[in-house]
Amino acid sequence: MLRDIADQDHLPDYSLSVDDEMVTFRSRGTVPSEFIETISIPTLDPEIYEMARQVAPGWDIRMIEREWRDWATEAPKNPEMAFLGFCRKWFEKRGKP
Numbered sequence: 001m002l003r004d005i006a007d008q009d010h011l012p013d014y015s016l017s018v019d020d021e022m023v024t025f026r027s028r029g030t031v032p033s034e035f036i037e038t039i040s041i042p043t044l045d046p047e048i049y050e051m052a053r054q055v056a057p058g059w060d061i062r063m064i065e066r067e068w069r070d071w072a073t074e075a076p077k078n079p080e081m082a083f084l085g086f087c088r089k090w091f092e093k094r095g096k097p
Helices: 002-008 046-055 061-071 079-094
Strands: 014-019 022-027
Touching (some): 002 014, 046 061, 046 079, 061 079
16 A cells, blocks of 8 residues: 555655665655754764775665664764664665665
8 A cells, every 4th residue: 555655646745665664754845944853963984984885885875874864863972883883784674785
C-alpha cells in the first residue's frame, strides 16, 4: 500500500520512497520554517571523511553526512565520532552500494 502511495505522489508536504524494508519521508519544504527546529552541528574535521570512507567503503560520504545531519535531533558532544558511528551503522545495514 505504501508503494502505491509513493508511486501516486499523494502526500502534499512530503515525498515518500519505499526501498526494500525502509520507508523514507522527505519534507518538500512546504512547512513554514518556524515549525522546523534546526540543529547546528559544526563542520567536521576533513580527516574524518577519509576515516568514514574506510568504515563505509563505496558509499558517497557527503550523502551519508547529509542524511546524518537530517536525522540528528540534537548536536552530539563529539560530532566526528558520532558521524563515524552513523557511517558504521549505515554500512552494517546496507552493505556495499
